[in-house]
Amino acid sequence: MGDQxxxxxxxxxxxxxxxxxxxxxxSSLIGRLLVDTKGVFDDQSVALAADSRKYGTVAxxxxxxxxxxxxxxxxxxxxxxxVAYRFFATxxxxxxxxxxxxxxxxxxNMATGASTAALAVILIDARKGVVTQTHRxxxxxxxxxxxxVLVAVNKMDLVDYDQNVFNAIAANYQNFAMDLKIxxxxxxxxxxxxxxxxxxxxxxxxxxxxxxVLEHLETAPDxxxxxxxxxxxxxxxxxxxxLDFRGFSGTVVGADVKVGDPVIVEPAGxxxxxxxxVSANGVRDVAxxxxxxxxxxxxxxxxxxxxxxxxxxxxxxxxxxxxxxxxWMSREPMIPGRQxxxxxxxxxxxxxxxxxxxxxxxxTREHTAAKTLHLNEIAVCNLSLDRRIPCDAYADVPQTGAxxxxxxxxxxxxxxxxIDFGLRRADNLTRxxxxxxxxxxxxxxxxxxxxxxxxxxxxxxxxxxxxxxxEKLHAEGKRTYLLDGDNVRHGLNxxxxxxxxxxxxxxxxxxxxxxxxxxxxxxVLVSAISPFRSERDMARQLIDDGAFYEIxxxxxxxxxxxxxxxxxxxxxxxxxxxxxxxxxxxxxPPLSPELRVDTTAIDPDEAAEQVLKLLTR
Amino acid sequence: MPLPDHLxxxxxxxxxxxxxxxxxxxxxxLMYSIGKDSSVLLHLAMKAFYPGKLxxxxxxxxxTWKFQEMIAFRDQLAADLGVDLIVHTNPxxxxxxxxxxxxxxxVHTDIMKTQALKQALDAHKFDCAIGGxxxxxxxxxxxxxxxxxRDGHHAWDPKNQRPELWNLYNCRVKPGESVRxxxxxxxxxxxxxxxxxxxxxxxxxxxxxKPRPVVERDGQLIMVDDDRLPLGExxxxxDEVVRFRTLGCYPLTAxxxxxxxxxxxxxxxxxxxxxxxxxGRLIDSDQAGSMEKKKRExxx
Numbered sequence: 001m002g003d004q005x006x007x008x009x010x011x012x013x014x015x016x017x018x019x020x021x022x023x024x025x026x027s028s029l030i031g032r033l034l035v036d037t038k039g040v041f042d043d044q045s046v047a048l049a050a051d052s053r054k055y056g057t058v059a060x061x062x063x064x065x066x067x068x069x070x071x072x073x074x075x076x077x078x079x080x081x082x083v084a085y086r087f088f089a090t091x092x093x094x095x096x097x098x099x100x101x102x103x104x105x106x107x108x109n110m111a112t113g114a115s116t117a118a119l120a121v122i123l124i125d126a127r128k129g130v131v132t133q134t135h136r137x138x139x140x141x142x143x144x145x146x147x148x149v150l151v152a153v154n155k156m157d158l159v160d161y162d163q164n165v166f167n168a169i170a171a172n173y174q175n176f177a178m179d180l181k182i183x184x185x186x187x188x189x190x191x192x193x194x195x196x197x198x199x200x201x202x203x204x205x206x207x208x209x210x211x212x213v214l215e216h217l218e219t220a221p222d223x224x225x226x227x228x229x230x231x232x233x234x235x236x237x238x239x240x241x242x243l244d245f246r247g248f249s250g251t252v253v254g255a256d257v258k259v260g261d262p263v264i265v266e267p268a269g270x271x272x273x274x275x276x277x278v279s280a281n282g283v284r285d286v287a288x289x290x291x292x293x294x295x296x297x298x299x300x301x302x303x304x305x306x307x308x309x310x311x312x313x314x315x316x317x318x319x320x321x322x323x324x325x326x327x328w329m330s331r332e333p334m335i336p337g338r339q340x341x342x343x344x345x346x347x348x349x350x351x352x353x354x355x356x357x358x359x360x361x362x363x364t365r366e367h368t369a370a371k372t373l374h375l376n377e378i379a380v381c382n383l384s385l386d387r388r389i390p391c392d393a394y395a396d397v398p399q400t401g402a403x404x405x406x407x408x409x410x411x412x413x414x415x416x417x418x419i420d421f422g423l424r425r426a427d428n429l430t431r432x433x434x435x436x437x438x439x440x441x442x443x444x445x446x447x448x449x450x451x452x453x454x455x456x457x458x459x460x461x462x463x464x465x466x467x468x469x470x471e472k473l474h475a476e477g478k479r480t481y482l483l484d485g486d487n488v489r490h491g492l493n494x495x496x497x498x499x500x501x502x503x504x505x506x507x508x509x510x511x512x513x514x515x516x517x518x519x520x521x522x523x524v525l526v527s528a529i530s531p532f533r534s535e536r537d538m539a540r541q542l543i544d545d546g547a548f549y550e551i552x553x554x555x556x557x558x559x560x561x562x563x564x565x566x567x568x569x570x571x572x573x574x575x576x577x578x579x580x581x582x583x584x585x586x587x588x589p590p591l592s593p594e595l596r597v598d599t600t601a602i603d604p605d606e607a608a609e610q611v612l613k614l615l616t617r
Numbered sequence: 618m619p620l621p622d623h624l625x626x627x628x629x630x631x632x633x634x635x636x637x638x639x640x641x642x643x644x645x646x647l648m649y650s651i652g653k654d655s656s657v658l659l660h661l662a663m664k665a666f667y668p669g670k671l672x673x674x675x676x677x678x679x680x681t682w683k684f685q686e687m688i689a690f691r692d693q694l695a696a697d698l699g700v701d702l703i704v705h706t707n708p709x710x711x712x713x714x715x716x717x718x719x720x721x722x723x724v725h726t727d728i729m730k731t732q733a734l735k736q737a738l739d740a741h742k743f744d745c746a747i748g749g750x751x752x753x754x755x756x757x758x759x760x761x762x763x764x765x766x767r768d769g770h771h772a773w774d775p776k777n778q779r780p781e782l783w784n785l786y787n788c789r790v791k792p793g794e795s796v797r798x799x800x801x802x803x804x805x806x807x808x809x810x811x812x813x814x815x816x817x818x819x820x821x822x823x824x825x826x827k828p829r830p831v832v833e834r835d836g837q838l839i840m841v842d843d844d845r846l847p848l849g850e851x852x853x854x855x856d857e858v859v860r861f862r863t864l865g866c867y868p869l870t871a872x873x874x875x876x877x878x879x880x881x882x883x884x885x886x887x888x889x890x891x892x893x894x895x896x897g898r899l900i901d902s903d904q905a906g907s908m909e910k911k912k913r914e915x916x917x
Contacts, residue, residue: 013623292632
């Protein structure tokens, strides 16, 4: 490489990725870094000059983008299609750049580039400022765990190197990054075309006194900081050259491992101890994260590829159900319930999406409900596996929290995901047993705990009816509680909106709270629109059979709208409220409720009597 | 002297890839071309499975036009390491008398390298061929995966590559399909030399400068390795102090004038180099997008 890149004894390696669309000058920035660090050879420059004449998009001179757009199709179309990896070096450091395309249809390629990077370089066109795609790029970077972002505000030459333009963009981005929990942001004003502040401080922008792009890259941390969760070794290979040697080969993850460390082999849960760390350069006392090693254990226990060794004091999740963020990469949509192969660490098994919770709009981060997941879409879902496996949350240990899904028929890599947490956490948290149960609490109160679930459109009369029922039960000396959908949203669920996904979560929480209150022996009245059948069914399943009463408070939309006690329908019709049930969000009426009350036909007292009759049946 | 941090990371990454290949494929093979990258590749493979033996054989595609010293080095190394070495030459090409001089570099490369490689992979039913290609070598390589999928005809489809995230490699293939695995994807030429120095890895001495008989053709120095190289009327081989940055078929591989007689000299020379190593590869510059085209056809 370049002649200044002579051999410092201790050189580090920074992997970063760049994103931005063609027009932002992303490839030009990389080209500039390569040229100015002498990462481009003379014969390549000669070829570049020829290519620039043939395909170039720059009026005269070299089109640096052609250095990185390597495929014929890319050169002909003048776009970046696939991730390219480029290399350059300075005396302090080696760099590997993943150059990723920026269009929405290449989200998967960007995720690919980000997956091995410690830092993201995000290009912003100084003339346009922070735009939708900036949001998308930043979101994807953060999703893949990147927390260092270098914002290159490019084309400063086209805004007369104006400090105010730069400051406004930098401040705008800073705010938005905070929101995303990107904690390390460095904004630099550049002109990739002319080289200003890329490798050489700009004479055109004396007001900028910070580091150049290259200077910042030379000093930025070369790894993504993760919480110290302890040592893991996904076993790739059992090394058995002869009867006297049995070692387990893999790459150290999470934390150091030392000879003598107590370890557990998962998912079997067998305990042992590290007796030797072997490498071709001799035995070692300690190995560090990232080292590819072979370890030997004190005991003759069963260990095979796919198993994970971890330090005895740093437990892993052992589960067959996880919640994860999933990026879909196949033209064939993901369908919940369909089986895929999942590769996580060195283990491959079967998995399927048991619940597609919501799709995330990568531009706005809004949640929407979906039945299937399409190419380049990102979703939060529950994933079921055919067996219990050891894993971690991606935020804790990326190497044991990341996975890919492989299509069983085509073998293509169909999706990539990051585990948020293991589900059924009760399994490994061990549920605390209590000696007084629901029946005993109910007996002490002298009543039968039950749930009265009032569902219906806004304005149908749910709250009025539930109130009247509670008054009557109270008068009879019953212990009750009324959970009102609106009130719950002021506290427990104040983080939730009115998207389908949030409505689902809203009801899930209400269902869980209802269950706890019923366990306490109470008669619980729930008044909530609860528009979806599946969530009302979920609540029903949480409660024991026979104690759940679904009461459909029925009034047609026109009546509800005419009543409009809270003025909400009018606002929804004026477009001031989005996702309003009955207006622009669906209501799924119950198919077989325990009771249907038509509030347009009978008064609340009469209706309340009908409800009370349910409890005495 | 301990390995610099960046080389330690590259070494571990390569070893990880080797172990994935060995564990996931039924019949992997290591493509051994005798060059410096192959030397590093083999060294890393030995490390990955130490103290065990290599769990796959080596395959050398012999065009019969390699430098004599390369062949001697190959046979000695295979004997020293006790590895299983398969040598394959395209018998049809041999029978037709294909050679780099009369047939031209394009035909020679296609028949004696690309077709020969496909023959060997098919004959042995190898489902993964491990190669020493690096992404810094050439633009289409820069876009290639570590596990690069090939269809039943060994063809690479650059627009339809499997996404490759983290170090989670998809090694699934159907019968007849295969993968080319590149454990050195993220190494640069300088990394290779620095690693050779640190690890004391044996290399063919053609990389080191010494007086060798050469003729100059179109500005390229061609070494007269045996009497098969036809000489022009006024062409007289003369001894020049030269070395090679890459090794291939001798009539297609140009030498460079250099005094770098030790690995340390080479590192200093490489660090200051102003031309890419592939400049000496006559086959790469045949046409635009040359490498991408060859790879689509099944070349390594």
